Amino acid sequence: MSLTLARRCLVSAALAALIAFPLISNSLYYQNLLILTFVLAIGASGWNIMGGYAGYISLGNSAFIGLGAYTTGILAAKQQLSPFIGCLIGGGVCAVAAAVLSLVTRRTRGMYFVIVTFATLQLLGVVATTWSGLTGGSQGLALPLPTWSLSYQTWPIYFPLLALLVLTVAASILVRRSKLGAGLFAIQDDEDKAAGLGLRTAVYKMIAFVLGGTFVGIAGGLYAYYVTFLNVPAVFDIVTSVLIVLSTLLGGRGTIWGPVVGAFIVEPLADLTSTNLGGADSGAIRLLLFGGLLGAVVLFLPRGVLPTLTERWRRSGPKRSRPSEAAGSPPAPTGRTSAPNSAALELQGVSKAFGGIQAVDSVSLRVEPGCITGLIGPNGSGKTTLFNLIDGTVPTRSGRISVGGRRLDRDGRPGRAHAGLARTYQLPRLFPSLTVLENLVLAEPALSPRRLVLRRVTEAERTRAMTVLEDLGLAEFADTSPGELSYGQRKLVELAQVIWLEPVVVLLDEPAAGISPALSQRLAETVLTLRGRGVGILLVEHNLPFLASLCERVYVMSNGAVIAEGTVAEVSAERSVVDAYLGDEIALVPKEINA
Numbered sequence: 228m229s230l231t232l233a234r235r236c237l238v239s240a241a242l243a244a245l246i247a248f249p250l251i252s253n254s255l256y257y258q259n260l261l262i263l264t265f266v267l268a269i270g271a272s273g274w275n276i277m278g279g280y281a282g283y284i285s286l287g288n289s290a291f292i293g294l295g296a297y298t299t300g301i302l303a304a305k306q307q308l309s310p311f312i313g314c315l316i317g318g319g320v321c322a323v324a325a326a327v328l329s330l331v332t333r334r335t336r337g338m339y340f341v342i343v344t345f346a347t348l349q350l351l352g353v354v355a356t357t358w359s360g361l362t363g364g365s366q367g368l369a370l371p372l373p374t375w376s377l378s379y380q381t382w383p384i385y386f387p388l389l390a391l392l393v394l395t396v397a398a399s400i401l402v403r404r405s406k407l408g409a410g411l412f413a414i415q416d417d418e419d420k421a422a423g424l425g426l427r428t429a430v431y432k433m434i435a436f437v438l439g440g441t442f443v444g445i446a447g448g449l450y451a452y453y454v455t456f457l458n459v460p461a462v463f464d465i466v467t468s469v470l471i472v473l474s475t476l477l478g479g480r481g482t483i484w485g486p487v488v489g490a491f492i493v494e495p496l497a498d499l500t501s502t503n504l505g506g507a508d509s510g511a512i513r514l515l516l517f518g519g520l521l522g523a524v525v526l527f528l529p530r531g532v533l534p535t536l537t538e539r540w541r542r543s544g545p546k547r548s549r550p551s552e553a554a555g556s557p558p559a560p561t562g563r564t565s566a567p568n569s570a571a572l573e574l575q576g577v578s579k580a581f582g583g584i585q586a587v588d589s590v591s592l593r594v595e596p597g598c599i600t601g602l603i604g605p606n607g608s609g610k611t612t613l614f615n616l617i618d619g620t621v622p623t624r625s626g627r628i629s630v631g632g633r634r635l636d637r638d639g640r641p642g643r644a645h646a647g648l649a650r651t652y653q654l655p656r657l658f659p660s661l662t663v664l665e666n667l668v669l670a671e672p673a674l675s676p677r678r679l680v681l682r683r684v685t686e687a688e689r690t691r692a693m694t695v696l697e698d699l700g701l702a703e704f705a706d707t708s709p710g711e712l713s714y715g716q717r718k719l720v721e722l723a724q725v726i727w728l729e730p731v732v733v734l735l736d737e738p739a740a741g742i743s744p745a746l747s748q749r750l751a752e753t754v755l756t757l758r759g760r761g762v763g764i765l766l767v768e769h770n771l772p773f774l775a776s777l778c779e780r781v782y783v784m785s786n787g788a789v790i791a792e793g794t795v796a797e798v799s800a801e802r803s804v805v806d807a808y809l810g811d812e813i814a815l816v817p818k819e820i821n822a
């Protein structure tokens with residue numbers, strides 16, 4: 228039986244059992260346990276969209292349970308609004324709160340993000356306690372008691388929560404399979420690179436945060452009606468946040484079913500401790516217990532239960548062989564060009580200092596459309612910093628940068644990519660969570676919110692991308708992970724991303740370094756083809772014969788400044804270039820490229 232079929236059978240059987248359970252069992256204890264498990268599973272699945280897909284670990288997600296619960300509770304207690312409508316409003320409040328939080332934290336990553344989200348949880352707890360006129364403060368808030376018959380006491384909460392869990396998982400599946408999901412995984416792998424490929428990463432993160440927060444908020448509202456009494460320490464509880472994270476990590480972060488499986492393991496444990504641990508210190512002991520368990524999972528089961536089991540299942544199946552490096556022909560045509568009479572790239576007086584080091588000193592240069600321009604200089608002369616200034620990795624304080632006649636030194640990285648700027652790196656930076664094909668089509672040549680809901684790779688994209696990959700000799704790797712490719716092949720995939728962006732100008736940072744002669748030849752052919760289509764290319768390369776064979780003009784940098792420019796023959800004859808970089812023994816002699 229295939230893994231997918233086995234998974235479908237298991238999920239259908241589990242869902243049928245959960246639907247049937249309250250109808251055939253009178254055990255209120257187990258129904259209660261399942262209700263709490265559903266809330267935790269929704270919390271974990273919601274958290275997983277931001278924490279598992281995008282890699283932003285939050286310790287404040289129980290704040291959404293609290294916000295949803297208090298919104299529902301206040302509307303029910305003070306406005307006599309049905310909690311079933313109130314919980315939807317609670318979900319809306321959480322969506323707004325999540326949007327605000329993602330705006331506030333849009334430049335916050337890693338540990339700082341954890342701290343900010345934890346602080347938000349604490350802050351909301353303090354506000355809820357202090358605003359006693361609305362929330363009941365430390366006295367708590369009582370909701371109207373349910374009016375339905377005792378014979379089906381839990382059903383009106385049980386079934387909506389189960390339906391909400393199904394909806395949350397369905398949303399996780401849709402997100403994971405969409406371009407939005409691919410973008411979130413790319414953000415987890417390398418957020419800067421994703422932005423350089425044109426992804427508005429802040430928008431991706433906001434959607435993920437809002438989606439997760441909304442489902443958790445609705446669950447919080449239903450939970451409030453279930454317990455009918457809210458008090459701040461129980462609702463805005465850090466232990467709940469820890470349980471949410473623990474469930475996701477234990478089941479498998481970034482997977483669809485991991486958070487649900489994790490919740491079904493963790494909630495019974497949590498129930499056991501809350502039944503057996505009493506006294507004033509029980510909260511602290513539970514925090515220690517689950518915090519310790521969280522640490523143990525991170526250390527000893529870092530991928531979680533589901534991915535570990537899936538991997539074992541896969542390994543027991545037939546193995547795939549690793550294909551060899553094949554030759555290819557030129558890439559598909561690019562669509563964009565520079566404005567008439569404009570340079571593909573123009574820099575005027577661009578400077579950058581790091582403390583006392585003047586890394587780039589008032590550099591001005593031009594790259595014409597359909598022209599390969601070299602940029603050489605000794606190590607530390609400022610070439611990479613200049614690239615970082617051009618693509619916006621490092622902010623520009625002085626000077627002017629234009630691409631295709633459009634000034635863009637005040638634009639963010641996605642805006643520069645949309646203007647036609649593309650770049651490769653000294654060490655190729657691909658997204659290991661995505662396949663080679665997904666790496667390629669992730670690049671966004673233009674701003675298009677509609678594309679977020681499309682499948683990761685549409686049929687039209689697959690057809691076009693396969694042509695690009697075939698031309699680079701990479702077609703057979705389309706569905707493999709970039710981690711399975713050689714170093715040179717990864718450089719070619721990065722070049723394929725560049726082609727996909729349909730650039731006006733391309734910055735190539737040491738493309739030939741460390742790759743085989745065969746791949747180097749293919750790379751050179753691809754660069755020549757791009758040039759033939761009117762793309763301007765700025766090439767940094769220490770392999771001087773390779774550079775000399777491709778470049779019409781060369782700029783030479785030393786100590787952050789341009790010390791010479793001209794044709795290859797002109798700059799190699801300049802004394803300052805010989806002194807600063809070439810030395811007397813080396814001349815810029817072109818090597819032969821069979822274009």
Ligand SMILES: Nc1ncnc2c1ncn2[C@@H]1O[C@H](COP(=O)(O)OP(=O)(O)OP(=O)(O)O)[C@@H](O)[C@H]1O
Pocket residue numbers: 581584585586604605606607608609610611612613
């Ligand atoms: N983030 C940074 N903080 C401080 N100094 C930096 C930073 N980035 C670069 N530098 C300094 O700026 C100068 C230029 O470095 P850069 O990496 O741009 O040179 P390069 O010409 O690309 O060198 P290489 O050929 O070795 O890649 C160096 O002195 C470097 O130490």
